[in-house]
Amino acid sequence: MVSEAKKQLPIRPGYFELPSSPGEETRLVGALCRPCSEYFFPARSVCLRCGREGLEPVALSSRGKVWTFTVVHMPPPGSLVTAPYVVAVVELPEGPLVPTVLTGCDPSAVRIGMEAEMYVEKVGEDENGNQLMAYKFKAA
């Protein structure tokens, strides 16, 4: 039996685009209502400002500032994370507030306003051995 090459897949679709060719970066996917100049994350179908459909998928910035955070000591049911871990809401230059796990910083040192950079990491495997990927932000 010929085994298929193992792939990297987003653990859930729609939040980010993995690179399709080498040298490309993973980018968060938002939705842009061009007439409103309003960006949304996660991407949505209907503009909250003007109500029109057919918003454009856009690649969002990968760097932002911590808008708020908390240190979680009891993970919610069904989660893949181990406590304690930091969750943050990162504000991107385009406007959206992105909820994320925050790494690369001692939990006691996290500060609102600090910079953070998006990356992707394997958080699991599917039954075919493909790597399931999630976006996270690292303190920068």
Place this chain on the structure above:
Amino acid sequence: MARKEVAILGVGLHKFGRFPEKKVEELGREAGLMALKDAGVDYRDIQIGFCAHVQQAVGTGLRTFGELGMTGIPVTNVEVACASASRGVVLAAELIAAGVYDLALVIGVEKMQRGMIDASRGAERTYEDLLGLMPMPGVYAYKAQRHMHLYGTKREHFAQVSVISHNNGALNPYAQYQTPIALEEVLNSRMIADPITLYQCSPTTDGASAVVVCSKEKARQYATKPVLLVGWAMGTPQYIPGDPSTSNQLLSEGNTPELARRAYEAAGVGPSDIGVVQVHDAFSPGVIFNAEDLGFCPKGEGGTFVWEGNTEINGKIPINTDGGLESRGHPIGATGGAMIAELYWQVKGQAGPRQVKDARVALLQNVGLGGENVMVFTM
């Protein structure tokens, strides 16, 4: 046609706690019978029912009301997470104000598992679930950290809410927890999501509440001076362009300042007229945020407002005089009705050791993952 005025004719509660031997409809029956007796109303005169619950089985409304009788009236289950029972009362009020019905019964019930609530109901785990982005105190923890950053609010301020709640709960025979807790105990209890410790979280609880809602005209057949529901507003979070926090489920559950504004306007009162309050304190910071959003103190000053004793029973603006969600307990579907019961007793001067001095006008703010209700009562 002019809108009719709405009265609250009676309330009832089943004690909040753990009742593994009782079926959920039995809890509801006890609360329902107490409310009907308080109102002096025969179940057979009730024209419409609402059953508020979040985690119970299909058919719970049918079975709960079935305990009281089978008169063929419409009974509808209402679910707005923690705001279910107050939403049931608001919906009944809307129908009564419109002249469609005269007499309604709203029963809130819940039996819960211990430990963290799993809201997914067996649906596939979302991205947010898998990455643990929404811990139990979610919105409250995120907002608390920001409140500390923007306004210098301290952990002690949030913890003090729990101290006051448990002092009040000790005066409430229906409360799940009737023992005071010291500030240090609250601060040193297990951290859940910083800054929220275990004793700053409302518990899981079994319990039931019931409210008889009536037109003011019809209420005169039963009571010389009924408690009146004089203003209300209901809603969901509202997107404000340029403020992405308003469209984010992790950061916003309602639109408290706007709903309060509408309820105050409908009732013809303002924050300075309010003598007693029930706010949603699923987690301690709720009292601080809502004291600000309901207009009792300036934005950012909620921490010191609570710390200085203003929200205690003998304070300037008593909040959660019966222990609130934290101490009274939080059977999700029943909580809104328990809030109404306490305010009803306060307005009537029947709150015993919890009675505040001036309870002429009472305010309720009840919110969950799904919506929010603000209500004004007087007599």
